[in-house]
Amino acid sequence: MAHLQLDGIGRRYGHFQAVDSVSIEAGPGEFLTLLGPSGCGKTTTLRIVAGLVEPSTGRVLLDGRDVTRLGAAQRGIGMVFQSLALFPHMTVAQNVAFGLRMRRVAAGEAAGRVRRMLEVVRLGHLAERYPSQLSGGQQQRVALARALVIEPSILILDEPFGALDRKLREAMQVELRRITRELGITSLFVTHDQEEALLLSDLIAVMNGGRIEQCGTPREVFERPATPFVADFMGVTNILEGRFVAGNEAGRIAAAGALLPAPPGCALPDGAPVRLGIRPERIALRPAAGPGPAEGALAGEVVEAIYHGSNSSYRIALPSGGTLTAVRPNGQEEGQEAPLFAVGQPVLAAWEAGAATLI
Amino acid sequence: MTVAAAGSLPGEAVPVAKGRPALAAALRHPAALLLLPACVAVAAGLLLPILYLLALSLNPPVTGEVALAGELTLRNYARLLDWFYFSVLLRTLWVSAVTTAISTVLGVAVAHSLWRTPPHRRGLLVVVVLAPLLVSIVARTFGWMLLLGDQGLVNAVLLRLGLVEAPLHLMFTQGAVIVGLVHVFLPFMVLSVLAAYDRIDPAIPEAAGTLGAGPFTVFRETILPLLNPGIAAGVTIVFSLAMSSYVTPALMGGSGAGVLTTLIYQQLVVTYDWHFAAALVAVLLASTLLLLGAVLYHNARRTRAWMTRPGSAPR
Ligand SMILES: Nc1ncnc2c1ncn2[C@@H]1O[C@H](COP(=O)(O)OP(=O)(O)OP(=O)(O)O)[C@@H](O)[C@H]1O
Ligand SMILES: [Mg+2]
Numbered sequence: 001m002a003h004l005q006l007d008g009i010g011r012r013y014g015h016f017q018a019v020d021s022v023s024i025e026a027g028p029g030e031f032l033t034l035l036g037p038s039g040c041g042k043t044t045t046l047r048i049v050a051g052l053v054e055p056s057t058g059r060v061l062l063d064g065r066d067v068t069r070l071g072a073a074q075r076g077i078g079m080v081f082q083s084l085a086l087f088p089h090m091t092v093a094q095n096v097a098f099g100l101r102m103r104r105v106a107a108g109e110a111a112g113r114v115r116r117m118l119e120v121v122r123l124g125h126l127a128e129r130y131p132s133q134l135s136g137g138q139q140q141r142v143a144l145a146r147a148l149v150i151e152p153s154i155l156i157l158d159e160p161f162g163a164l165d166r167k168l169r170e171a172m173q174v175e176l177r178r179i180t181r182e183l184g185i186t187s188l189f190v191t192h193d194q195e196e197a198l199l200l201s202d203l204i205a206v207m208n209g210g211r212i213e214q215c216g217t218p219r220e221v222f223e224r225p226a227t228p229f230v231a232d233f234m235g236v237t238n239i240l241e242g243r244f245v246a247g248n249e250a251g252r253i254a255a256a257g258a259l260l261p262a263p264p265g266c267a268l269p270d271g272a273p274v275r276l277g278i279r280p281e282r283i284a285l286r287p288a289a290g291p292g293p294a295e296g297a298l299a300g301e302v303v304e305a306i307y308h309g310s311n312s313s314y315r316i317a318l319p320s321g322g323t324l325t326a327v328r329p330n331g332q333e334e335g336q337e338a339p340l341f342a343v344g345q346p347v348l349a350a351w352e353a354g355a356a357t358l359i
Numbered sequence: 360m361t362v363a364a365a366g367s368l369p370g371e372a373v374p375v376a377k378g379r380p381a382l383a384a385a386l387r388h389p390a391a392l393l394l395l396p397a398c399v400a401v402a403a404g405l406l407l408p409i410l411y412l413l414a415l416s417l418n419p420p421v422t423g424e425v426a427l428a429g430e431l432t433l434r435n436y437a438r439l440l441d442w443f444y445f446s447v448l449l450r451t452l453w454v455s456a457v458t459t460a461i462s463t464v465l466g467v468a469v470a471h472s473l474w475r476t477p478p479h480r481r482g483l484l485v486v487v488v489l490a491p492l493l494v495s496i497v498a499r500t501f502g503w504m505l506l507l508g509d510q511g512l513v514n515a516v517l518l519r520l521g522l523v524e525a526p527l528h529l530m531f532t533q534g535a536v537i538v539g540l541v542h543v544f545l546p547f548m549v550l551s552v553l554a555a556y557d558r559i560d561p562a563i564p565e566a567a568g569t570l571g572a573g574p575f576t577v578f579r580e581t582i583l584p585l586l587n588p589g590i591a592a593g594v595t596i597v598f599s600l601a602m603s604s605y606v607t608p609a610l611m612g613g614s615g616a617g618v619l620t621t622l623i624y625q626q627l628v629v630t631y632d633w634h635f636a637a638a639l640v641a642v643l644l645a646s647t648l649l650l651l652g653a654v655l656y657h658n659a660r661r662t663r664a665w666m667t668r669p670g671s672a673p674r
Contacts, residue, residue: 051569052565052568072568072569073572073573083560084562085563087566087581088585089584089662099570102570102572103571130665132666147569
């Protein structure tokens with residue numbers, strides 16, 4: 001259990017700034033996730049923490065101690081690599097024992113710790129197998145056990161579940177959560193999957209182009225995205241630009257040629273430019289009754305309808321030029337068959353005031 | 360198709376096809392016929408002459424005679440039971456083994472630094488490593504003569520620096536032969552080992568590092584074992600090439616550094632005793648195959664457990 005702090009970390013490759021003044025912090029036992037699209041610098045940041053890459057600027061602090069100049073072997077950090085990097089010529093038990101052997105732990109004690117760790121990841125019965133004789137999920141757990149058995153101050157995981165199928169991935173996520181909570185270990189996790197990040201993390205740092213766009217609890221990042229990028233990454237794919245119109249109650253927002261309800265609790269000056277974000281699944285659709293806009297709703301035309309099974313997604317062209325995406329559940333709802341909309345059909349899109357966020 | 364028909368009865372074809380999918384697949388496709396010229400060439404150029412020579416070694420020695428005779432005898436082999444020939448065999452094995460060992464150490468070192476080199480600079484370095492192969496073996500050997508001869512560069516420098524009183528006798532020694540052979544064969548070792556390096560996940564040494572291993576331990580514990588297939592391939596190539604090399608031992612070895620090939624050459628060209636030469640060929644072939652076979656078998660036994668292809672059934 002340790003306190004991890006990155007202080008203004010940056011890394012250049014030639015003229016390319018792969019990581020740019022990243023400052024994040026994870027308290028003892030916290031699970032911090034770096035979330036971002038491919039190539040945004042997640043792995044580079046992780047490798048800087050692990051001591052595999054030297055930062056061009058900034059410091060890495062472990063429990064307040066500056067470890068920026070220490071080599072990987074001296075940091076006592078457990079790392080699970082994107083490719084797992086198991087030692088193919090060693091059995092599962094030998095793989096897990098490697099770190100203990102490097103630390104000159106007595107053979108008897110090491111054997112006991114290896115056995116206990118293999119129990120934790122539920123691999124006790126496969127100790128004598130070689131990595132090539134294991135399934136993907138089992139290899140995954142060996143990598144985890146190998147990183148954890150040295151009782152590292154920090155556990156670092158680089159998209160460890162990327163190669164697994166959906167079901168196994170979910171099982172491994174639950175497993176990882178159980179193990180890290182059980183051992184109370186500080187973890188730094190990397191993924192580009194927002195669901196995975198939300199499920200696992202105490203803190204999420206959303207990265208884009210080498211910078212941290214927002215850092216907060218899953219709820220903060222999900223419900224109050226600070227930038228359009230974070231909003232988009234968190235599934236708020238509809239963003240309307242408009243102006244705030246002060247009124248008697250909560251006020252309204254003028255956007256896309258309509259007056260829309262403003263989210264509750266926003267006190268802005270009249271005419272202030274705003275960005276309104278709405279999740280696709282929060283948009284309700286109904287057939288347009290007649291021509292012209294309706295109060296508090298956006299009129300448009302369905303230009304794409306995709307059936308996904310339990311729900312359908314619709315792309316709606318707005319007269320103002322933009323498009324909205326709406327995702328509606330299919331099947332029975334309150335005793336009625338939910339309507340399916342067809343391409344070319346005029347519809348009205350509306351949402352509850354609380355469903356939208358200002359970004 | 361015709362190959363399959365000629366080799367087996369129609370009824371046999373099915374179980375064979377079941378047991379060896381690769382062979383069966385090859386035979387089912389007309390492309391297998393493309394192998395025919397190569398097979399003919401190998402048979403005509405390699406197997407037949409060797410079989411002929413082995414048969415010849417069992418005929419009584421008649422100077423200048425190269426036709427097969429009906430009479431079989433072990434007299435040529437009996438002649439080998441002599442300390443002189445035994446010492447030549449030992450020297451051949453020794454020179455080849457030392458050449459292989461030095462090539463392995465240097466080859467791993469060179470391949471390691473090539474592996475560490477960023478890809479865009481690696482192409483040029485590989486060409487440099489291969490450069491010895493671009494120069495004729497005779498020219499290369501004469502280069503070494505200029506360097507190692509009594510009036511050569513090395514002696515000139517040593518004399519000038521006052522490190523030696525009289526020129527060292529470097530050329531026409533066993534050491535000179537080994538230097539020459541290593542020079543020629545190193546590229547084969549480097550390429551074999553480099554191929555093995557390229558199959559290593561670069562995260563593996565990093566993982567060992569995060570687990571607390573220093574650079575040397577990382578190499579010994581995680582890289583070296585994974586180089587095993589490449590080193591085995593390189594050892595096979597270099598050892599067999601060294602055992603059968605002729606030009607370098609002939610030009611760089613003195614009278615006291617004769618090896619099996621130079622002895623064979625003498626028997627063939629100087630004494631015209633083809634029958635005894637054939638027996639020497641048999642010894643050369645057998646000792647190479649036996650030694651390599653033993654080394655490779657031992658090696659395969661050690662690595663068999665983990666070197667299963669991903670996806671093959673666990674045992
Ligand atoms: N050694 C290097 N030399 C040059 N550029 C590099 C190097 N390593 C990384 N980069 C660049 O830095 C950027 C960030 O790379 P990084 O591996 O950190 O991305 P990532 O967020 O982990 O992506 P992914 O999700 O695809 O793994 C990329 O654009 C990459 O091309
Ligand atoms: Mg990455």
